[in-house]
Amino acid sequence: MSLPTTFFGWIQLLIEKYGPLFLNGAGFTMLIAISGTVLGFLLGLLVAIVRTIPVSKKDNIFKRILMKLVNIILNVYIEVFRGTPMIVQAMVIFYGSMMYLGLRMPALGAAIFIISINTGAYMAEIIRGGIISVDKGQKEAAHAIGMTHWQSMVHVVLPQAVRNIMPSIGNEFVVNIKDSSVLNVISVSELFFVGKSAAGTYARYFEAFAIIAAIYFVLTFTTTRLLRLLEKKMDGGKHYTICGSQSAADATITLEKGENVPHD
Amino acid sequence: MTDMNILQVQNLKKDFGSHQVLKDITFSVNRGDVISIIGASGSGKSTLLRCINFLEDPTAGKILYHGKDAEQLNRAEYHSKVGMVFQSFNLFSNMSALDNCIIGQTLVLKRSKQEAKKKAMEYLEKVGMTPYMNARPGQLSGGQKQRVAIARALAMDPEILLFDEPTSALDPEMVGEVLSVMRDLAEGGLTMLVVTHEMGFARDVSNRVIFMDQGVIAEDAPPAEIFTNPKQQRTREFLSRILDK
Ligand SMILES: Nc1ncnc2c1ncn2[C@@H]1O[C@H](COP(=O)(O)OP(=O)(O)OP(=O)(O)O)[C@@H](O)[C@H]1O
Ligand SMILES: [Mg+2]
Numbered sequence: 001m002s003l004p005t006t007f008f009g010w011i012q013l014l015i016e017k018y019g020p021l022f023l024n025g026a027g028f029t030m031l032i033a034i035s036g037t038v039l040g041f042l043l044g045l046l047v048a049i050v051r052t053i054p055v056s057k058k059d060n061i062f063k064r065i066l067m068k069l070v071n072i073i074l075n076v077y078i079e080v081f082r083g084t085p086m087i088v089q090a091m092v093i094f095y096g097s098m099m100y101l102g103l104r105m106p107a108l109g110a111a112i113f114i115i116s117i118n119t120g121a122y123m124a125e126i127i128r129g130g131i132i133s134v135d136k137g138q139k140e141a142a143h144a145i146g147m148t149h150w151q152s153m154v155h156v157v158l159p160q161a162v163r164n165i166m167p168s169i170g171n172e173f174v175v176n177i178k179d180s181s182v183l184n185v186i187s188v189s190e191l192f193f194v195g196k197s198a199a200g201t202y203a204r205y206f207e208a209f210a211i212i213a214a215i216y217f218v219l220t221f222t223t224t225r226l227l228r229l230l231e232k233k234m235d236g237g238k239h240y241t242i243c244g245s246q247s248a249a250d251a252t253i254t255l256e257k258g259e260n261v262p263h264d
Numbered sequence: 265m266t267d268m269n270i271l272q273v274q275n276l277k278k279d280f281g282s283h284q285v286l287k288d289i290t291f292s293v294n295r296g297d298v299i300s301i302i303g304a305s306g307s308g309k310s311t312l313l314r315c316i317n318f319l320e321d322p323t324a325g326k327i328l329y330h331g332k333d334a335e336q337l338n339r340a341e342y343h344s345k346v347g348m349v350f351q352s353f354n355l356f357s358n359m360s361a362l363d364n365c366i367i368g369q370t371l372v373l374k375r376s377k378q379e380a381k382k383k384a385m386e387y388l389e390k391v392g393m394t395p396y397m398n399a400r401p402g403q404l405s406g407g408q409k410q411r412v413a414i415a416r417a418l419a420m421d422p423e424i425l426l427f428d429e430p431t432s433a434l435d436p437e438m439v440g441e442v443l444s445v446m447r448d449l450a451e452g453g454l455t456m457l458v459v460t461h462e463m464g465f466a467r468d469v470s471n472r473v474i475f476m477d478q479g480v481i482a483e484d485a486p487p488a489e490i491f492t493n494p495k496q497q498r499t500r501e502f503l504s505r506i507l508d509k
Contacts, residue, residue, distance in 0.1 A: 056321070140319050141354035141413075145368035145420055146343035155367060159358045 003202070010207040018198040018208075025194035026215050028108070032183065032190055033176040036115030040176075041169060043116060044123025045158075047074050051124070052131050054149060074124070081121035087182040090114045094186040107188040115180055119172055126168045130161035163234060170227035174220050181216075191215060268294045269330070270424050270455055271316070271346070276325035278311055285311045287479040289325070293424060293457060298450045300466035300487070301459045303476035304502060309459040310351075312476070313426045316457075317348050340372050347422035351429040353409040355401040361388065361412045362397040365419045373420065380419075387415035391445050407438030411445055424455040431462060463507060467491050475499045 004010050015022075051074055055067050081089065094110050097103040105113070134157050142152030162169075181192035191212055199208035271293040278286040285308045293299060301309050314320040316327055318339070327334040334342055355364050365384035369375045375383070388394050391411035401409055410430055417425055430446065431439045443465055450456060450469050460466060466473050466487060473490045475483040475498075483490060483499045494500050 137350060137352055137354035138356060141350065141356065143319065144317055144343060144348040146340040146372035147368065148340065151371050156356050156358065
């Protein structure tokens with residue numbers, strides 16, 4: 001069998017030979033990106049919640065010192081993981097845990113672990129920003145009817161904070177789809193890694209990575225659209241119903257959102 | 265006699281840094297009192313309400329609830345007994361009007377969902393907001409939001425409601441609907457402490473008017489006396505300024 005001589009010829013050959021491998025890589029990339037975003041979100045949520053626990057002068061000294069200490073530790077975590085490249089974090093964690101802890105992490109597990117704590121550091125700041133940006137009257141109203149700090153967080157502040165930062169969370173997800181490619185350094189067979197192996201066989205880097213680029217683009221483009229749809233859904237229906245009469249259903253009026261509500 | 269007494273504010277002081285906002289406030293509220301608090305902007309009216317409700321920590325002094333130091337009481341219980349209505353409504357914007365009136369009952373008073381809903385509907389009806397119970401706050405006008413906020417406070421079965429300029433953020437044509445709800449509540453015997461610039465309300469509805477000036481209570485008297493024959497020069501000046509407008 002003679003080798004192709006044109007660009008499209010090479011593309012065709014690579015797809016025929018490595019198509020399933022590429023799809024597999026795309027699957028791993030999505031798996032890593034989704035788990036990293038979800039776990040990173042949960043981690044960031046936890047960190048942000050701890051960092052926004054109110055401490056007043058009236059609390060006992062032990063609690064105040066403990067909170068201060070915890071806050072310092074969390075700050076260090078956020079600064080370090082935001083201030084160094086994930087590719088370096090991957091090397092340090094993967095080889096560090098192997099050499100000094102005798103821990104041989106499976107590549108996929110290590111990849112998800114690394115991307116999660118990396119995302120967690122960004123999410124912590126995003127979520128804290130979301131919490132702070134919720135109008136403080138909301139919290140005061142919650143306290144005024146007797147809710148505790150935790151009740152007001154769970155039922156009033158966090159739902160609003162998370163809704164407000166949905167675009168940033170989606171953005172983190174898209175970033176993770178792309179940036180998970182750096183995890184090829186720990187030999188997890190995500191999309192970039194399989195692209196590299198495929199390219200290497202025939203030394204056709206341009207053609208192989210043109211295919212990989214196209215796949216990445218399809219992944220991020222679809223994800224972006226889906227997230228936008230989800231956001232629209234979260235905003236609730238476009239309409240709401242005014243119950244004109246409890247007995248006669250035809251007495252209800254449906255209003256468009258944004259339309260001025262008549263008042264009596 | 266003491267049973268009649270709901271709140272006693274004793275020598276309350278509040279500083280923000282070096283700024284003494286409340287200097288030495290002492291007064292008491294009896295069951296059924298409708299007290300209007302009037303005074304110039306910055307005289308400390310909001311701060312007083314916020315201290316009573318512990319949204320601010322008082323610098324000194326005491327608040328007694330039925331003779332007991334309110335700071336020692338269970339916060340949730342105290343808050344459910346001493347309700348608050350805000351100038352800017354502060355309805356929970358992630359919930360429907362109905363859920364706004366339910367959530368405190370189920371979380372704080374541990375009422376069952378059905379019982380809470382029944383009570384919420386009752387008070388939404390009372391403020392004329394039943395048709396809008398499924399609407400989100402963002403879909404309501406200012407006057408409607410404030411009426412829901414009042415229903416939310418009432419659903420907690422408070423012994424006293426604090427109002428901080430409940431009509432000041434409203435367009436003029438909506439002031440009336442909220443004032444008429446408040447008038448009904450006063451006639452129904454609810455104990456109310458109302459910071460207001462609505463002199464008509466102060467004069468016609470309340471049984472006592474407190475005039476605050478620069479962090480102190482300058483005068484505390486029935487409206488007939490305050491409005492026709494104030495003892496203090498500064499009360500007279502304030503009233504002539506505000507009534508001239
Ligand atoms: N959180 C705060 N930090 C610092 N200063 C404050 C704070 N809250 C209020 N103040 C100051 O306390 C003073 C009294 O404020 P307050 O809001 O109680 O006045 P008010 O009588 O309610 O006025 P208005 O009629 O404008 O609502 C003002 O000078 C204000 O600047
Ligand atoms: Mg005020």
